[in-house]
Amino acid sequence: MEHRLLGKSGLAVSKLCLGTMTFGNTTNEKDSIDMIHRFLDRGGNFLDTADVYVQGKSEEIVGKAIKDRRSEVVLATKVRFQTGKDFNSAGLSRKHIMDGVDASLKRLNTDYIDLYQVHVWDEFTPVEETLRVLDDLVSSGKVRYIGCSNFLAWQLMKSLCYSDFNKFVRYISIQPQYSLVSMEMDREVLPLCIEENVGVMPWAAIGSGFLSGKYSKGLQPTEGRLHKAMGESSWENRNTEKNWKILHTVMEIAEQRGAKPSQVALNWLLDKKGITSPILGANTLDQFEENMGTLEWKLTEDEWNKLDEVSALVDEYPNRFIDKFRRTLNV
Template sequence: MDYRTLGNSGASVSELTLGTMTFGAEADETTSHQMLDAFVAAGGTLVDTADVYSAGVSEEIIGRWLASHPTEAAQVVLATKGRFPMGEGPNDVGLSRRHLATALDASLSRLGVEHVDLYQMHAWDAFTPIDETLRFLDDAITAGKIGYYGFSNYLGWQLTKAVARAQALGYAPPVTLQPQYNLLVRDIEHEIVPASLDAGIGLLPWSPLAGGWLSGKYRRDEAPTGATRLGEDPKRGMEAWEARNGDERTWSAIEAVASVADAHGASSSQVALAWLLRQPAVTSVILGARTVAQLDDNLGASDLAKQLSDDELARLDASSSPRVDDYPYGTAGVAQRDRKLTGGR
């Protein structure tokens, strides 16, 4: 396992992250602890959770593992999130100082720790002034409750505004952003990736296998069955499945992934993950396994990422390039004018 700095911080983290949304839901506590054991044994350090994952159960499962593995726990870089409701009250949601103070303390209690390395705002809050949120996070760093902070599911302008306000106010800067990013969801390359590169923000992509599509489990025009998330729960996201099934770009990407996988004797999942590891601004890719076997397979992406050739990366890129037909991204005339003004650069 290779290691990278956590965005613009000095902390080092593994290039693969153990995501724990399945803990307490699709994975029971025994399986969850086995995945933590396997991840750490493979050199993994970054463990990501959130207060709303299984209504706090995910954090509790991690907390019990940390307490029973003090040596391994010392190497874990622990990340959690707050923003969404954990209660019925009017202040039990959002990014206000009122809610975040309660949410962070509750997360620390469930995790059984006094400090988390990375505290992330789970989504933008249009009702709370960004200065209030940033002041709370800066205070939480000063109080020793968090080491760094980041965001999740922010748009490009939201990320840039937060970075600029933190700088203007003299607060600690954000270090990471968690976006959905995979070979089938690449629109963040228009705005969010450039904004992250500009600010030195490290990306922690979630859903790197596009809900299982890039694992090679699904077949064109065949409704999912069997041991897949959609197969076990057909009502879950079938409308989205039908839209993706009808998109030729989906099958172009899946076929390209399978071709590269065959050439390396690897799984499709490993190829999709390895592609992400080679993308600009990516710090660590979040693995969302349900079983130890799935996790073990996904961990193989670390070595494969070093083996992918430039030609293979180009084939994967071409199979799934984000659409740029519409304004403002498809403004070929503007691009031509820019090249003339800059001497062809």
């Protein structure tokens, strides 16, 4: 599998990242471990989990799976969400991060975390407190690199500036929701990541299963992830006229190429400027194998452009205004 540098670092990660949110829940432990081993055997090295996935069970399973292969793995996990009953068991304070990293290291059965990510912005904790403790963790050897997830552009830029000014380690990556049916990051976050050389690891890369092709217009699902999902991955957010047009294009290309719709969606992401390593999720080994088949072929330029056009955001202010008065150089 091809590898890419993660942001402004020398850390090489596989072009697909294996997500483990389902491990210990919809994916049993045996299949989860098997999935990780198959991924590593095919040249993948990038695994992503979080302290809140299945109340820590996901981290425990990952720890068991990589016990004898730790040096092969770029291991990523996250901290921020509620892990206990009191107020301090959430957030990005020094206390919660210090407690969180030790708990994750124990569950993962390892001495260090390659990429430690803050799961979402914390409005209560000063950014300087968060970045200082993350810098301390890198200095201590418990963490090697840091990243963020679900940040607005100003939150990421403020963090990068604070790190640079104080000579702290900076976020080398961001993990946002991004797919053909979730293009909001194109407004500001993705251009910022390209400008500042921040790696991008999209979650919900096939729209929480919407782009797998198993859903039909006008038929609300009674099972599967979209049936019970809330928030960003809800049926309400997926069931739009634009998204059905996108899915129609995906299905059309898949049929012409003899491929799976999910492979089309992932292939588009792999060739998107600024995207480092889309997160591959699967409930079953069959789903895993189907998604890994993405690496066996590539979209043509015309196919890629067709998908890019149908999924593009409406041109809004201030981008519309900026583009109107963009300067050009006649040489």
